[in-house]
Amino acid sequence: MNKKYESVLIYHNRTKHRLERYSNGPESMDWEDQPNQFRRFSGCEIVKLPKPGIELEPLFADMDYSVIPAKPLNSVNVALLLELAFGLSAWKQFGSNRWPLRCNPSSGNLHPTEVYLFSIGNDFIQSGVYHYISHDHSLERRSLFSGDVQDAGLLIGLSSIYWREAWKYGERAYRYCQHDIGHALGALRYAAATLGWSVELYAEWSDDDINQLLGLDRDDFIILEHESPDIICRIHTQTGNKPLSAKTLLEAAQSGTWFGKADRLSANHRYKWPIINEVSNAASKPKTIEPVYLAAIQQYAIKSSCIKLATQIIRQRRSAQQFDGNASLLPSTDFYRMLAAVLPTTAVFDLWRWPPQIHLFIFVHRIEGLTPGIYALPRSPDVLETLQSATLVEFDWLKVSDAIPLYHLHAGDYRQVAKTLSCHQSIASDSAFSLGMIAEFSENIDITPWLYRRLFWECGLIGQVLYLEAEALGVRGTGIGCYFDDSVHELLGIKDDKLQSLYHFTVGKPLEDHRLETLPGYAHLGSYDIV
Numbered sequence: 001m002n003k004k005y006e007s008v009l010i011y012h013n014r015t016k017h018r019l020e021r022y023s024n025g026p027e028s029m030d031w032e033d034q035p036n037q038f039r040r041f042s043g044c045e046i047v048k049l050p051k052p053g054i055e056l057e058p059l060f061a062d063m064d065y066s067v068i069p070a071k072p073l074n075s076v077n078v079a080l081l082l083e084l085a086f087g088l089s090a091w092k093q094f095g096s097n098r099w100p101l102r103c104n105p106s107s108g109n110l111h112p113t114e115v116y117l118f119s120i121g122n123d124f125i126q127s128g129v130y131h132y133i134s135h136d137h138s139l140e141r142r143s144l145f146s147g148d149v150q151d152a153g154l155l156i157g158l159s160s161i162y163w164r165e166a167w168k169y170g171e172r173a174y175r176y177c178q179h180d181i182g183h184a185l186g187a188l189r190y191a192a193a194t195l196g197w198s199v200e201l202y203a204e205w206s207d208d209d210i211n212q213l214l215g216l217d218r219d220d221f222i223i224l225e226h227e228s229p230d231i232i233c234r235i236h237t238q239t240g241n242k243p244l245s246a247k248t249l250l251e252a253a254q255s256g257t258w259f260g261k262a263d264r265l266s267a268n269h270r271y272k273w274p275i276i277n278e279v280s281n282a283a284s285k286p287k288t289i290e291p292v293y294l295a296a297i298q299q300y301a302i303k304s305s306c307i308k309l310a311t312q313i314i315r316q317r318r319s320a321q322q323f324d325g326n327a328s329l330l331p332s333t334d335f336y337r338m339l340a341a342v343l344p345t346t347a348v349f350d351l352w353r354w355p356p357q358i359h360l361f362i363f364v365h366r367i368e369g370l371t372p373g374i375y376a377l378p379r380s381p382d383v384l385e386t387l388q389s390a391t392l393v394e395f396d397w398l399k400v401s402d403a404i405p406l407y408h409l410h411a412g413d414y415r416q417v418a419k420t421l422s423c424h425q426s427i428a429s430d431s432a433f434s435l436g437m438i439a440e441f442s443e444n445i446d447i448t449p450w451l452y453r454r455l456f457w458e459c460g461l462i463g464q465v466l467y468l469e470a471e472a473l474g475v476r477g478t479g480i481g482c483y484f485d486d487s488v489h490e491l492l493g494i495k496d497d498k499l500q501s502l503y504h505f506t507v508g509k510p511l512e513d514h515r516l517e518t519l520p521g522y523a524h525l526g527s528y529d530i531v
Contacts, residue, residue, distance in 0.1 A: 116129055319478045375408055
């Protein structure tokens, strides 16, 4: 057995929640030492961005197509890209307690994902590496490049601070950080689309390359709060953008002048989880040769009927805390639209460079015209037979829609089962439907262990689509990271590591807590006028 694969598999099995016990986590919550949600670097020049809150013309329904005219590449539009992808969407307040929400969702609202802008040869900002502070909607100049760099390009780099999630979730935190990268990629893709721009993943790059490019390999971080590299994204602002040379980018970063030290996020680090570093090392990515980038064929079996602005939908995205278990049935056309949107041939997946490896098993509770029970949505026709042979023989696999590959497996009231499987959370049973994202697992990671991360990224990307599609239909979604892994497998009949459940999600009519006050995302910045 490949040693790195063995380490990844040990981590995965060790961090499964089980009915008899949960994965290892803190024995108590040290609320006084909760990590700061906003990383800052002391000693960096601050670059203030143009005001947030601008609305754009495209409707959410226009996100189905690539006909949105491209906005010019300038500071106003780059600021809007960062805000819509990673900025604050609102503040919630209850009594004296106040906390921010962001456009990109995160497990426990802890936000381990850090965002960097890499600009080279653009006239609206000096060439260099910049760290985005969502709280202030500003950039910290981490690096300034020397010399005349001709290649004009705009990159977004993503990294993860595992400590932010581990503080609350212990060993399972590594999984959640990978989910959040997938959500962030989805958020970036939607934000870019509102501007008529597109996103390309620089998937060939190694973690070492990303470390050098973003300055993560520098002695500027507290060891327990270090940032781990994840992905570099090229932002295409017009057709015909010329390729960027990896050599040129790395040489620019290495020859630049670097500034700043990361401020401390927590004082004590009471609990430590060495297995997270072990799996991070085992799943580190080398330089690879990836498939030629091919944009998805934009085919939507069911068109979006949403007449709201895309920017409005993006900013109003929330995670539902509870659902109305007595709500009216969700129309089947809405249900089918949400499922159609997560198929790999749709526009959102034009950044995803690999065949689909994640498939949905769905608990239907309250869908108009559909019998309650278990359903499946294979996201690739090639995997149908594999899923059938790997699950219970009692499943009938009857196709129920001509528009999408949705199959009925078994009829019954699975509300209590769904609740139990999702760590006894009623959000999985009071919703219109909940689902598990099942990965083609062992055959992916046994030879290429770093794909463990990519499987979770794909789950997060699917989750981001479901979040925004739910908002567009007037309901709400919630990602669920807490579930009993092997109990899910047992219910479906999965007996080995060929398939594994990596994420749950649920959609329904939310119950609003009217005790909470909602404030605009950037109302705390008095110099800004919120549009």
